[in-house]
Amino acid sequence: MxxxxxxxxxxxxxxxxxxxxxxxxxxxxxxxxxxxxxxxxxxxxxxxxxxxxKSVHLKAKLSSPDTQNSGSLSEGWLYCLKSGQAWTPKLPYFDWTGSLRPSPISKKQIVPDHIDKPDWADDGIPKIEPNSVLQYTVEVKTPYQIERMRETCHIAREVLDAAARIIQPGVTTDEIDRVVHETTIAAGGYPSPLNYNFFPKSCCTSVNEVICHGIPDARKLEDGDIVNVDVSVYYKGVHADLNETYFVGNVDEESCQLVKCTYECLEKAISIVKPGVRFREIGEVISRHASMSGFSVARSYCGHGIGELFHCAPNIPHYARNKAVGVIKAGQTFTIEPMINAGVWRDRMWPDGWTDVTTDGKRSAQFEHTLLVTDTGVEVLTGRLQTSPNVFPWLNS
Incomplete structure (x- = not known):
């Protein structure tokens, strides 16, 4: 995420x-x-x-009892999500950038009592994370923290692989969310996105022009779509975070190149991670490869520190000439998660306060890993397994 x-x-x-x-x-x-x-x-x-x-304001309104019980714009949007309607005379107009529209969302999944939960699980409000010193100090993990992160990242990889196996035309993103939820619970973990700042689902599913944070719903995936599935797991007190973008049936050549380029952007960024490298150099590598392929880099979201907190320092911008401060050190854990657009880099938020889309309606792809910096380089904690489904043709060449 x-x-x-x-x-x-x-x-x-x-x-x-x-x-x-x-x-x-x-x-x-x-x-x-x-x-x-x-x-x-x-x-x-x-x-x-x-x-x-501005999405922060909408989330606050959506969580307010006064707002939920009034005839407000926020209530109109909640109705829009539940009924799957994009616009009626009773609802506010929204300038959709592409062909995607919201569909009905199902009820929030239940987490059994025996599962260890983060502090936002019940009321949607992170309490430790916002005020932690780790929001501006990059933590060097202890061996015990690293051991738990390896275990949690392995679970998260298996969860994402389970989701990847069911992706085909006709499957809804809500079904993907169900698989993610059930696989996470079966492993003893909690799906970190669930109720995080009131996010209603257990993973993010971003289709076509959605850059990130798409909400799983009743829309059926169509032949030719691309869909990113973003999985995060909380287990033994630490978080893991990864995502991949998948092809749905027969995908056009430009979309294939976009997804392949995004995969390569992440791989090239990971290849420079080692102690002594500046965080801002990561964005330079990603931007260079994306622009050489004719694509652009989304700028509103970044990679992040991760561990006992879901999001913390450092921030990892993916674009060139960024102002990220600091130098990479052994023992740090963070994500790199470039979002690459087929058209312009600018984005627009849907009125749900989460779904972020390209302003020109063109497609976007993303890949993400959780990384551990070692004394000599980097360990990809969420790396693909021998059992991971063979879904990317370029890995066979």
């Missing part, structure tokens, strides 16, 4: 660039949201991050 970091209230940092901040989003202040998620260092940073930041 793509990251965006918060910072502790007594030491505010810009949510866009991580510099010291003394400005606050006025809408967040009106909604009485935590200062840590609404601080900016300048008007320029505030404006540049508005398209993604």
């Amino acid at each position: 793509a990251g965006d970091s918060d910072v502790p209230e007594n030491n505010l940092f810009c949510v866009n660039c991580a510099k010291p901040a003394n400005l606050q989003c006025p809408k967040c202040m009106n909604l009485k949201l935590p200062r840590a998620g609404s601080a900016f260092c300048s008007q320029e940073c505030f404006k540049s991050s508005w398209s993604s930041h």
Whole structure:
């Protein structure tokens, strides 16, 4: 799941660039949201991050009992999701960028009582994560933490592989979510996205023009679609995070090249990870390969630190000339998860506050791994297994 970091209230940092901040989003202040998620260092940073930041306001409204019981725009959108309608005279107009539309979503999956749960499982609100010192300090993991992360990442890989095996025309993304949920629970884990900031499902499924954070629903996958499945697992007190983009039936050549290029972007980025490399160099490598292939890099979301927290420092931008600070050190764990667009890099948020799409309606692909920095290089904790399904033709050549 793509990251965006918060910072502790007594030491505010810009949510866009991580510099010291003394400005606050006025809408967040009106909604009485935590200062840590609404601080900016300048008007320029505030404006540049508005398209993604405004989703925070909608999520707050959706979680408010007053909003849910009123005839508001948010209630209209909830109705839209439940009924699968894109627009009626009773609902607000939205300028859809591509052909995809929301479909009905099923009830939230149940997690058995014996499963260890993160602190947002019941009420949707992360409590430890936003105010942790690890939002601006990159943790070097202990051997015990690393051991647990290896185990959790192995489970997450098996969960994603289970989802990959059922992808074909006619399958709904809700069915993919069911497989992810049931496989995670069977392994003794908790699906990290479930109820995280009120996200309603156990994984993200991003189809065609959706860049990330698509909500699984009743729409059937169609021949020629591409779909990204983003899986995160919480087990033994630590998180794992990975995703892959899959072909649905017969896919056009441009989409094939987009997915292959995105896979290569991640592989090339991983290849430079070792102690002493600057975090900002990762984006340079990804951007160079994407642009040489005629594609663009989405900028609103980044890779992130991971461990006992789902999202924390460091931020890993995937685009060139980024301002990420810091140098990679052995023992750090983080994700790299480039989102590559067939057209322009700019994005737009659906009114559900989660589904992020390309502004031109062209397709987007993504791949992600959780990584451990070693003394000499990197270990891909979520790497493919011998039992992983053979779904990418370029791996056979």
